[in-house]
């Protein structure tokens with residue numbers, strides 16, 4: 001568990017984190033979401049004791065990071081994709097990290113396997129692609145078998161396979177009861193990896209909610225059909241919904257998309273499109289951060 005209690009960080013005139021109070025709980029994957037400059041990295045650095053809060057407290061299992069007895073065995077972190085000596089091999093980098101933190105050397109091969117780098121373990125890490133570097137950073141984070149895992153923009157540089165793999169890995173860690181916190185400036189990245197999301201804007205907490213609430217899994221379901229939608233609309237009304245019929249089908253709130261599909265099938269309706277209304281996805285996030293985007297392009301700077 002990570003607890004931010006009125007955590008504030010100022011850099012001169014800039015307030016990077018502004019009175020953040022939030023608890024990151026074990027057993028789920030939490031995404032820290034916000035536009036560039038929102039304070040995501042600052043929040044992670046405070047949790048890791050890499051920076052000191054100007055005011056307020058940040059604790060891990062109730063203890064400030066600096067006071068942890070076995071920091072790397074309690075908190076595994078990956079905050080910089082290239083935080084290794086470029087001339088060292090992946091294995092040498094992890095072995096040095098293990099030795100320095102009194103972690104058994106056999107963990108090195110375990111984590112290399114876990115992140116899929118066993119085959120290139122002997123290669124110079126400086127020659128790694130961004131995706132491979134991310135995997136190496138993740139291996140370092142997992143070396144101490146930590147209860148808490150903090151990752152700053154870990155999806156950056158991963159290909160589709162890499163993202164799916166990361167999703168599985170984070171899911172497993174959370175299912176083992178660990179606390180997993182990863183940051184991203186893209187809702188789409190967290191949509192596939194996180195269960196819960198903490199949204200920051202200009203250092204302030206904007207939202208703390210299950211990702212389903214943000215990405216609108218409860219969004220209206222849109223059905224497109226070349227057939228008359230009336231029978232489906234009637235069936236939905238019968239079970240207490242209020243569909244809106246239009247020329248191409250219907251839209252209905254507060255109902256599971258699979259139920260609508262099953263109903264349409266039972267009624268023999270040809271369905272050409274069936275999905276939650278996509279607009280709510282980015283729109284709700286953009287609404288949240290609308291006033292908090294720090295580096296907004298001025299209209300004349302936008303590419304037409």
Ligand SMILES: Nc1ncnc2c1ncn2[C@@H]1O[C@H](COP(=O)(O)OP(=O)(O)OP(=O)(O)O)[C@@H](O)[C@H]1O
Pocket residue numbers: 011014015016017034035036037038039040041042043185
């Ligand atoms: N060491 C520092 N010195 C001065 N200002 C800083 C420092 N670190 C961060 N800031 C400022 O604090 C604010 C928050 O920065 P932070 O790096 O935490 O944002 P972020 O959400 O991680 O952004 P990004 O998506 O670009 O990584 C920004 O305005 C940034 O310029």
Ligand SMILES: [Mg+2]
Pocket residue numbers: 040041042152
């Ligand atoms: Mg950052």
